[in-house]
Amino acid sequence: MRIRFLVIIFLFLLSQQSYSDEGIYYSKVYYSANEAIHKIFPNTDSFLKKEITLDAKTKQEIEKKLGFFITNSKLVFYKVSTKDNLIGYCLVLDEKGKYKPITFMTGITSDLKVKQVVVMVYREKIGSEIRKKRFLKQFINKTKSDGLVVDKDIMGISGATISTWSIASGVKRALVIIGYLI
Amino acid sequence: MRFIKTKYFTLIHSWLGVISAIFILSLVLTGIILNNPDNFKSNEIIDDPYQQYPKMTFVFQDNYFIVTRFSLFLSSDLKRFKEISIPFSSKYIIDIVFFKQAYWIGLSNGLLFKMDPNTYSFERILIPDSYELYSVSSNQNQLFITTNQGGYEYKDNAWFQHFINRSPWDFWEFIRSLHTGYLPHVFFKKINTIVSVFLLVIILTGIVIFFKKYRFMIDKNKLFKDNET
Numbered sequence: 001m002r003i004r005f006l007v008i009i010f011l012f013l014l015s016q017q018s019y020s021d022e023g024i025y026y027s028k029v030y031y032s033a034n035e036a037i038h039k040i041f042p043n044t045d046s047f048l049k050k051e052i053t054l055d056a057k058t059k060q061e062i063e064k065k066l067g068f069f070i071t072n073s074k075l076v077f078y079k080v081s082t083k084d085n086l087i088g089y090c091l092v093l094d095e096k097g098k099y100k101p102i103t104f105m106t107g108i109t110s111d112l113k114v115k116q117v118v119v120m121v122y123r124e125k126i127g128s129e130i131r132k133k134r135f136l137k138q139f140i141n142k143t144k145s146d147g148l149v150v151d152k153d154i155m156g157i158s159g160a161t162i163s164t165w166s167i168a169s170g171v172k173r174a175l176v177i178i179g180y181l182i
Numbered sequence: 183m184r185f186i187k188t189k190y191f192t193l194i195h196s197w198l199g200v201i202s203a204i205f206i207l208s209l210v211l212t213g214i215i216l217n218n219p220d221n222f223k224s225n226e227i228i229d230d231p232y233q234q235y236p237k238m239t240f241v242f243q244d245n246y247f248i249v250t251r252f253s254l255f256l257s258s259d260l261k262r263f264k265e266i267s268i269p270f271s272s273k274y275i276i277d278i279v280f281f282k283q284a285y286w287i288g289l290s291n292g293l294l295f296k297m298d299p300n301t302y303s304f305e306r307i308l309i310p311d312s313y314e315l316y317s318v319s320s321n322q323n324q325l326f327i328t329t330n331q332g333g334y335e336y337k338d339n340a341w342f343q344h345f346i347n348r349s350p351w352d353f354w355e356f357i358r359s360l361h362t363g364y365l366p367h368v369f370f371k372k373i374n375t376i377v378s379v380f381l382l383v384i385i386l387t388g389i390v391i392f393f394k395k396y397r398f399m400i401d402k403n404k405l406f407k408d409n410e411t
Binding site: 063064066067068069096098099126147149150151152155156157158159161162164165168169172 | 219253267292302306311
């Protein structure tokens, strides 16, 4: 029994060690855009993909509202509908984590509230806890007037600090951009 | 005689164990909370910066920055404040300097942000790969940072390394990583939390065992007394 316990501890430490030996970069795809849209809006019948490039003036105005600069002017968003109605929008963003960008989709209802946030691709070894429901559900029903500051409006996750900041500022960015574009 | 000694030792051990269990329990629980500060939400946050646990003040020619546990405030007279919307947690701020018409804000976990003084817009500035940022300093022409990797100067939008940190991994660093779990050693902190949970279980089961045995001992004494009479 004692040996079994020591083996478990040893394997745990070994797994953690190999974790750090593999390096900090890795990439895991959790959802494709199509899957993410259906996860956010399960009753989706159709969606329309739109690719837009923000012009300098629009970018500046959004940045002013947002409080931080937009590094990528090219955006991909989806208009999601059922047979009869437009039910919401989904915006795919790449937010820089500690080293690599985190690709995630923010689902926004037609009355401009967050429906759900889905992490699509995570590219770092540490911090993937941001996919946890208890973190992501905090964004539900948030609007662009909410601060979305970690530690104030949003509770972070220890060990995934920078990733939580990236998701929080990314959701804020999505709300402001969608609010501006429609 | 030998039986009596063991009995007394058991008694002392049990009672001291139960009394200290309460304190150890509080240490374990607060230790877990301090080890994972981001996972616990604070009470309602009041807008007044002086009621948000202010921890740093940075003085510039025209204004002051006040860093609290939850926010960053800007003030010209320390009486009226403007809360700045920040894309990070204020508790990580270690330095704010003014350099080339912008405020540069350094965070302890190795990030550096540049803030436009007119629009209060933030831009993340990439710094050389570092787990920790210790300081940011500037004069008119120089911006200098010190990280766990060494000292760097920002020149023409690039970083130049002035020195490399060659300090050895020592006992103090081990203790620090055990409690802070900074990036290459996150697993130390996880072990600490796991062992704290083990300790919590040991204490609680110990208390249960104590009271069960204590009741048994009382019953046994009662039995002996009944037999004697």
